[in-house]
Each structure stands twice: as C-alpha cells, then as structure tokens.
Amino acid sequence: MAKVESFQLDHTKVKAPYVRIAGTERDGKGSTIQKYDLRLLQPNQDALPTAAVHTLEHLLATYLRDELPGVIDVSPMGCRTGFYLILWDEHRPADVATAFTRVLQQVLETEEVPAVSALECGNYRDHSLFSAKEYARQALAAGISDDPFRR
Ligand code: ZN
Numbered sequence: 001m002a003k004v005e006s007f008q009l010d011h012t013k014v015k016a017p018y019v020r021i022a023g024t025e026r027d028g029k030g031s032t033i034q035k036y037d038l039r040l041l042q043p044n045q046d047a048l049p050t051a052a053v054h055t056l057e058h059l060l061a062t063y064l065r066d067e068l069p070g071v072i073d074v075s076p077m078g079c080r081t082g083f084y085l086i087l088w089d090e091h092r093p094a095d096v097a098t099a100f101t102r103v104l105q106q107v108l109e110t111e112e113v114p115a116v117s118a119l120e121c122g123n124y125r126d127h128s129l130f131s132a133k134e135y136a137r138q139a140l141a142a143g144i145s146d147d148p149f150r151r
Contacts, residue, residue, distance in 0.1 A: 005035075011043040016081065017139040018148040019096045032089055033072070036096055039082035039148070040139045047080040051128035052135050055113050057083070058121070059132065062114055063106045067099035093146035101144045107136040 005023050014020075016039040023035040038060075041047060048056070053076045060083060065071045070088030077084060085096070110133070116124045 006037065009037075014039065014043065014148040015145070015150045016040060016042045016148075017142055018145040018150075019093055019100055020148040021093060022084065024090065034087055034090055036085040036087070036091075036093075037082060037148075038074075038085055038096075038100055040135060041081040043079065043081050048076075048135055049128070049131055050080070051126050052131035053080050054123065055127045055129055055132040056107065056135070058113050058115055058127070059107050059110060060085075060103060063103040064099065067102055068096070097144045097146040101140065104136040104140050104144070108133055108140075 009022075018037075018039050020037040020039070021034060022037040025033045025035075040056075057074065057076050060074045064074055064085060068087060068091065072086045072088060073084075074086075075084050076082075110129060113127055113129050113132075115121050116127055118124050
C-alpha cells in the first residue's frame with residue numbers, strides 16, 4: 001500500500017492553527033512542487049460546517065493566489081479542519097504562515113463571496129460568509145503558527 005504523508009502525522013500532537021509542509025516533490029529535472037497543510041481547527045475537537053468550509057475554499061482560492069507565487073490548488077480536507085495548498089517551488093513555512101494570516105484578515109473584510117452562482121459553483125446554495133468570518137476570526141485570535149508542534 002502506498003504511504004500517505006498525512007496518515008503518518010500524529011493528529012493528537014499538533015496544535016492548530018498552523019501551517020506545515022506536508023510534502024515536497026521533485027521531478028529530477030528541476031521542477032519542485034510543495035504541498036502545505038493549512039490547519040484552522042484542532043483535529044478531532046472541532047470541524048468547519050460545510051457552508052463555512054465552502055466559502056473559505058472560494059475565498060482562499062482567490063486570495064492565496066494574490067499572496068503567494070505559483071499556487072496550483074487549494075482544497076478542503078475531508079475532515080473539515082483545514083485546507084491543502086499545492087504550489088510550485090519551495091516556500092518557507094514562515095512565509096506561508098504570513099500569507100495565510102493576511103488572507104484570513106482579507107476574509108474578515110470580504111463583503112461578497114466570488115463565484116456563487118449555479119454557473120460557477122457546484123453547490124452555490126451552501127455558503128456562509130458569516131460563518132467563514134467567524135472561523136477566520138477565531139484562527140487569527142489564536143495566531144497562525146509555522147510550527148504545528150509549537151516547540
Ligand atoms: Zn463552490
């Protein structure tokens with residue numbers, strides 16, 4: 001069976017909110033892709049409601065591309081405690097933590113969610129900007145760490 005990096009992580013030891021490198025892939029020809037774990041909530045203690053995770057997905061997709069070069073994808077985790085960020089090249093956790101913090105601050109100032117029509121979204125009825133802001137506020141109050149174990 002293939003080994004999945006995030007299945008090896010001890011989810012009882014991490015302290016959310018944090019950013020963490022979940023993988024660095026090199027193709028041997030000079031291209032590098034990184035996967036980041038952007039964790040908003042403490043695993044197995046809380047989970048984002050689907051409307052919040054969905055709205056945050058739309059906002060992060062836009063704002064993270066403005067903050068960081070080389071963003072390929074931002075996707076919600078199935079456990080609804082955070083997001084995965086995939087990007088070209090290597091980025092320092094401190095820079096990703098700063099970008100994530102700035103993006104969450106932008107969430108607080110958002111007045112309209114992008115792409116919330118049946119044309120642009122697969123479930124446009126399931127959004128909550130109010131809820132997205134509440135979870136962003138909570139994470140900002142705790143502070144986004146670049147060390148998941150807060151050593
Ligand atoms: Zn959508």
